[in-house]
Amino acid sequence: MEFLTLPKFIPETDKTYIFDVPASKSVAARALILAALSRSAVRIRHGELCSDTEEMLTCLHALGVKTEEKDGVLTVYGCGGSFPVRKADLYVGSAGTVARFLPAVLAFSRGEYRLDASEQMRRRPMNFLKELERAGAKFEFSKKEYSFPFVMRSDGIANTRFRIDTDTSTQFASGIFLAAATGREITVELTGRRTDSEYLNMTLSLLNEFGYSVQRTGDTVTVRVNADAPKEFILETDVSGACYFYALSLLMRMKVLVRNVRMNCLQGDVAFLKLLAARGVEFRQMREGLFADATKIKSFAGFTENFKNFSDQTLTAAALAPFAATSTRIHGISHIQKQECDRIAAIEANLTSLGVPVKTEADAVSIDPAVPHEGVIRTFGDHRVAMAFALTALKTGKIAIDDPDCCRKTFQGYFRTLQKLI
Numbered sequence: 001m002e003f004l005t006l007p008k009f010i011p012e013t014d015k016t017y018i019f020d021v022p023a024s025k026s027v028a029a030r031a032l033i034l035a036a037l038s039r040s041a042v043r044i045r046h047g048e049l050c051s052d053t054e055e056m057l058t059c060l061h062a063l064g065v066k067t068e069e070k071d072g073v074l075t076v077y078g079c080g081g082s083f084p085v086r087k088a089d090l091y092v093g094s095a096g097t098v099a100r101f102l103p104a105v106l107a108f109s110r111g112e113y114r115l116d117a118s119e120q121m122r123r124r125p126m127n128f129l130k131e132l133e134r135a136g137a138k139f140e141f142s143k144k145e146y147s148f149p150f151v152m153r154s155d156g157i158a159n160t161r162f163r164i165d166t167d168t169s170t171q172f173a174s175g176i177f178l179a180a181a182t183g184r185e186i187t188v189e190l191t192g193r194r195t196d197s198e199y200l201n202m203t204l205s206l207l208n209e210f211g212y213s214v215q216r217t218g219d220t221v222t223v224r225v226n227a228d229a230p231k232e233f234i235l236e237t238d239v240s241g242a243c244y245f246y247a248l249s250l251l252m253r254m255k256v257l258v259r260n261v262r263m264n265c266l267q268g269d270v271a272f273l274k275l276l277a278a279r280g281v282e283f284r285q286m287r288e289g290l291f292a293d294a295t296k297i298k299s300f301a302g303f304t305e306n307f308k309n310f311s312d313q314t315l316t317a318a319a320l321a322p323f324a325a326t327s328t329r330i331h332g333i334s335h336i337q338k339q340e341c342d343r344i345a346a347i348e349a350n351l352t353s354l355g356v357p358v359k360t361e362a363d364a365v366s367i368d369p370a371v372p373h374e375g376v377i378r379t380f381g382d383h384r385v386a387m388a389f390a391l392t393a394l395k396t397g398k399i400a401i402d403d404p405d406c407c408r409k410t411f412q413g414y415f416r417t418l419q420k421l422i
Contacts (some may be wrong), residue, residue, distance in 0.1 A: 001114040003376065004415060008388060008397025008420050011254035013295060014028075016259045017254040019245045019417060023235040024046040024049060024267055025410055030178060030203055031233055033105060033272040036065040038078030038229035045073050046235040047260065049201035050410045052095035062088045065422050078229065081183040086111035092116040092148070094409055098418055100150070102118070103129065104175030107154045109180040112278035116149035119148050120340060120381050120405040128172035133157045154165075160186050166200070167335065168190035171255040176221050182213060185224040194335075195219045198309045205266050209233070236260075239267040240312045241411045242290070244387050246273055247316050247417020249294040250281050251395055253321060261290040272313040274306060299325040302369070308332030313387035314365070318347045321367035322356045323395060331364035341380035350389060354399065383407040387414055394418065 002215045009240050011017065034052070035042035049057075064084030066077040066309070083106075090113055092098040097185070099121055129146045133139055135344045136158065140151040164173045173188060177200075180186045183239055196376075204221065211227035242258040242355065249256040263270060263285055273290075277283055281298040282293045295419075302324035303317040314333050321328035336343040347367075351358045354372035358365065377389040379402055385409045393399040407414045 002405065003400045003402050005400040005414075006393045006397070006418060008422055009128070009252065009394040011252050011421075013254075016190065016255040016257055016291070017192050017245075017421065018259065019242070020047065020259050021237050021241040021245075021261070022050045022411055023053065024240070025050050025052040025095070026097060026202060026238075026240075027206070027266060028053040029095070029101055030174070030206045031210075031235065032056050032076065032233075033101060033178050033183055034059060034206060035076035035171060035229060036063075036079060036083075036231070037081050037105075038076075038210065038381045039080045040078050040229055040392070042076050042229050043073050043232045044235060045232065047072070047237060048413075050238075051093065051408050052097065052410060052411065055091070055093040055095040056098045059090045059092065059098060060088075062090055066125040069346070081181060083109055086410075087113070089114045089116070089202070091115075091375050092117045092121065094121050096121075096124075096339070098403070099124075099126065100169060100171035101175040103132060104172060105182065106152065107135065108157050108184060110154060110156050112151065112153045114149065114151045116360045121148055124338070128169050131162065131172070132157075132162070135162075136152050137266060161188075162186070162328065163189045163191060165192045166190055166194035167195060167301060169301040170194050170197040170199050172173045173200060177203050177207060180207065180223040180225065181210075183225060185222065187220065187222045190219040194308065196309075200273070201268045224319045228385065236262070236265045236267060238410065239265060239269045239273075241387075241414070243269055243313055243316055245270050245322050246276055246281065246292050246390065247320055248391055248394070249292045250276050250279060250297065250300055251320055251391055253297055254292050255288055257286070259289040263290060269310045270309045270311055272316065273315075285340065290359060302326040302328035302367070303374065304329050305371065306332035311336050312384060314377060315343060315384045316391070317321055318351065318365065319388040322351065322370050322392065324369050327365040329364060329370065331361075333365070334363040339384075340382040343382065343384065343387065346360055346378070346380055346382065346385050350385070353378075353422075354392070372396050376402055377401045379403045379406050381406050383409040387411065390415065394421075
């Protein structure tokens with residue numbers, strides 16, 4: 001097992017630290033599927049692509065989608081609603097968006113597909129496949145039922161009305177909406193506590209941008225093809241990745257600029273930046289990106305908010321919590337127990353090992369301020385655990401991170417970027 005210990009970081013007061021972050025994997029996954037099934041060529045302008053996005057591209061290529069890359073512009077040649085290859089082996093890696101979006105979209109197509117994943121993704125139950133099975137898709141599971149790897153056969157799904165529990169997976173609901181790209185009008189009744197999830201809203205916004213009509217009445221949404229896709233689309237910078245640097249601004253009382261970040265983007269993690277602003281971080285939109293100044297802050301309050309709609313930042317807030325002036329209680333996060341790892345358990349295990357008082361509930365975690373002592377952060381192979389607790393490590397200078405390379409899933413150069421600070 002590889003370990004990385006980051007020295008204690010003391011920023012220069014008057015210096016602005018500038019960072020570059022990869023393109024959003026969440027926006028990229030949605031945009032690539034819509035472009036691949038469009039009726040024309042779409043030029044996608046992007047920054048660095050993370051491994052999850054590369055997994056999506058590899059799968060699309062295996063399905064017969066043609067692309068060209070030149071000078072940071074990826075041209076995707078649309079297939080007009082139907083993938084050219086009807087029998088293929090597809091590997092989704094550890095990419096949750098690919099693992100949920102592709103089966104949903106492929107079920108509406110005709111073909112036979114064998115899908116496999118990383119060991120980590122193989123351990124994650126894919127219960128949403130039951131919904132596709134009920135709709136007419138047929139599955140053969142090689143190991144555990146409703147888990148990777150499996151073979152899916154479909155003659156196309158005739159049913160275009162679904163009822164989906166968002167407590168189970170908003171990504172599956174998004175996958176069904178994206179299946180409208182196969183030329184179907186699709187209606188979904190959303191149930192559960194996350195019917196207005198920022199990620200669902202992202203999907204519906206992108207459908208609008210790619211020429212689809214979206215009508216919503218309460219929690220019932222209908223999507224239909226309305227017009228052609230845009231000729232050009234610009235991928236947003238990953239706000240989830242940028243949040244670590246803005247959190248570092250608060251933690252270290254420093255100035256930070258992350259290039260190409262916009263407050264008015266589609267991504268729900270912008271809400272976390274508003275929590276930082278409430279604690280005194282001054283944000284200013286600049287031409288190059290979003291600037292943050294926390295040099296005037298003397299202390300900051302803990303986080304006592306519902307993180308349901310931007311739960312990727314639960315770990316970031318937990319990493320900051322020991323250094324807050326008051327206790328933290330983050331709630332609305334029961335679903336993060338079923339992500340790359342049980343993230344509530346990861347918070348408890350890691351902060352407890354550092355001597356920080358933690359109390360967990362099914363839907364919440366509470367953390368009291370404390371000075372972390374020397375220790376090792378167990379990442380459990382989860383990129384968010386590694387990236388968030390790197391902030392704690394930089395603050396103390398006496399904490400090691402195991403398996404730092406797991407962050408390549410979304411931000412391959414993250415630790416190289418942090419090491420350049422020292």
